[in-house]
Amino acid sequence: MTGYERDARGQGASTLLIVEDEILAAMALRDELEDAGYRVMDLTGRWQEALAAVKDCKPDLALVNIRLHGRDDGIVLAEDLKAQGIPVLFISGQESRARSAQTAAIGSLPKPYSVADMVVAVAYLLAHLKGDDSLPRPATLEVFDHEANGTPRAA
Amino acid sequence: MAVVEASPGPLLLLDGDLQVVAVSGSFLDAFGIDADTARGRPLASLGGGEWASPKLRSLLQATRSGAATIAAYEMDLERSGQPARQLVIHAQRLDYLDLENVRLLVAIADVTDARADEAARALAMRENLVLLQEVRHRVANSLQIIASVLLQNARKSGSTETRGHLKDAHHRVMSIAALERLLAGSGEDRVELHAYFTELCGSIAASMIADPDLLSLVVEGGRGVVDSRVSVSLGLIVTELVINALKHAFPDNHRGKIVVACDFRGANWTLTVTDDGVGLPTDPALVRTGLGTSIVQALAQQLQATVEITSANPGVCVSIDHTHIALVDSAPAPPSLTGRAAQSK
Numbered sequence: 392m393t394g395y396e397r398d399a400r401g402q403g404a405s406t407l408l409i410v411e412d413e414i415l416a417a418m419a420l421r422d423e424l425e426d427a428g429y430r431v432m433d434l435t436g437r438w439q440e441a442l443a444a445v446k447d448c449k450p451d452l453a454l455v456n457i458r459l460h461g462r463d464d465g466i467v468l469a470e471d472l473k474a475q476g477i478p479v480l481f482i483s484g485q486e487s488r489a490r491s492a493q494t495a496a497i498g499s500l501p502k503p504y505s506v507a508d509m510v511v512a513v514a515y516l517l518a519h520l521k522g523d524d525s526l527p528r529p530a531t532l533e534v535f536d537h538e539a540n541g542t543p544r545a546a
Numbered sequence: 547m548a549v550v551e552a553s554p555g556p557l558l559l560l561d562g563d564l565q566v567v568a569v570s571g572s573f574l575d576a577f578g579i580d581a582d583t584a585r586g587r588p589l590a591s592l593g594g595g596e597w598a599s600p601k602l603r604s605l606l607q608a609t610r611s612g613a614a615t616i617a618a619y620e621m622d623l624e625r626s627g628q629p630a631r632q633l634v635i636h637a638q639r640l641d642y643l644d645l646e647n648v649r650l651l652v653a654i655a656d657v658t659d660a661r662a663d664e665a666a667r668a669l670a671m672r673e674n675l676v677l678l679q680e681v682r683h684r685v686a687n688s689l690q691i692i693a694s695v696l697l698q699n700a701r702k703s704g705s706t707e708t709r710g711h712l713k714d715a716h717h718r719v720m721s722i723a724a725l726e727r728l729l730a731g732s733g734e735d736r737v738e739l740h741a742y743f744t745e746l747c748g749s750i751a752a753s754m755i756a757d758p759d760l761l762s763l764v765v766e767g768g769r770g771v772v773d774s775r776v777s778v779s780l781g782l783i784v785t786e787l788v789i790n791a792l793k794h795a796f797p798d799n800h801r802g803k804i805v806v807a808c809d810f811r812g813a814n815w816t817l818t819v820t821d822d823g824v825g826l827p828t829d830p831a832l833v834r835t836g837l838g839t840s841i842v843q844a845l846a847q848q849l850q851a852t853v854e855i856t857s858a859n860p861g862v863c864v865s866i867d868h869t870h871i872a873l874v875d876s877a878p879a880p881p882s883l884t885g886r887a888a889q890s891k
Contacts (some may be wrong), residue, residue: 413691413694415691481686484683503689503724505689530748
């Protein structure tokens with residue numbers, strides 16, 4: 392168990408939602424995050440399934456790819472999740488799109504990411520949401536901080 | 547006059563009243579003007595009056611008086627029923643002893659097609675760049691999937707050794723994937739090494755260093771830019787050497803530090819990976835060669851660099867040295883990799 396994994400376990404099994412159209416990437420991510428002590432909801436790559444899933448269980452953080460199955464769009468999903476009070480981390484290689492939609496998310500860890508970096512990023516963001524910025528932060532994690540009115544603020 | 551008339555580029559010789567004294571055949575052809583209607587006529591009356599530009603007239607008058615010289619005046623030539631032509635005009639007053647008869651030599655370059663070609667090339671370059679970024683984006687995504695599969699295979703493997711090999715392969719794929727991501731974002735084919743190594747080492751540390759308070763991995767220097775082809779090799783070398791140091795230099799929770807540094811001296815550079823661990827094995831029987839060693843040797847050779855391993859007291863320093871001047875004079879010495887760095891498998 393790494394130091395970061397202990398950090399995650401120490402937070403008391405936060406729940407995560409992964410919305411990713413590449414099932415193999417999603418599975419690797421899920422396994423690593425579960426090893427780190429998080430509870431990961433059933434994997435999905437679709438907008439409708441993701442919204443249906445959060446009706447039953449509200450995750451502490453949703454990891455959302457911008458490109459989803461069919462014509463589903465991760466940015467639209469992020470806006471819908473945000474409306475329900477669920478923070479979103481973009482996990483997409485489309486960095487410029489993620490940045491342009493930063494009011495819908497709290498950060499972006501662009502592909503290709505290492506799953507180890509993702510574990511560190513998730514621990515950091517969950518602590519960051521509680522006002523604690525003391526945990527390590529991956530160099531590739533971009534954090535979108537917002538003013539009270541929802542407009543982006545330089546992190 | 548004969549020189550003007552024979553000029554391959556559009557050329558006019560005007561008098562002090564801006565009337566045409568001589569005109570080149572190339573001018574008449576280019577702008578559809580009849581030779582008989584040109585000579586002795588005011589410039590402004592040529593063709594359908596399209597040369598009657600007040601600004602051009604004003605500039606030519608200034609040139610005639612010696613107050614100015616038209617170096618590269620650009621104007622659009624508008625002709626009825628024809629697309630506008632973009633012209634660049636140069637005018638020079640010709641000074642003779644006969645001060646009564648001022649002459650102006652006017653050269654006209656039609657840059658319409660050149661400008662259109664230039665714009666088309668710029669557009670094609672922009673489109674190619676977008677295409678290249680899209681390809682890199684897809685390559686990075688594909689590498690992400692490959693890395694995920696390797697990681698899943700490692701998890702399912704019952705053999706510790708196999709698991710180690712698969713995780714090493716995962717790191718190698720991720721080192722290239724990280725580079726592709728940087729290249730896709732930059733829009734160039736060059737990489738700033740410090741940013742790349744920082745990202746690379748951050749990922750390796752996150753997955754391999756259990757206690758960051760006990761063991762640290764830092765990147766120093768490297769404030770230089772290299773071609774993507776060089777950076778992919780350097781990234782893989784750093785990956786191998788760092789993994790090797792993490793596996794072998796700090797047994798039994800040994801406290802320590804690994805430093806990755808790149809020093810640039812013009813076209814030359816030296817990459818070093820230094821640790822303050824347990825150092826080289828004293829027993830030669832423990833020295834083995836494996837895939838990691840082969841990769842470092844092969845990539846150093848590809849980069850026309852030499853590999854040197856020295857004791858860092860404590861620990862080990864591996865230097866990859868590229869000396870461009872030496873390459874011109876002589877073939878590079880074959881890299882030798884021995885000692886602890888050769889323990890990786």
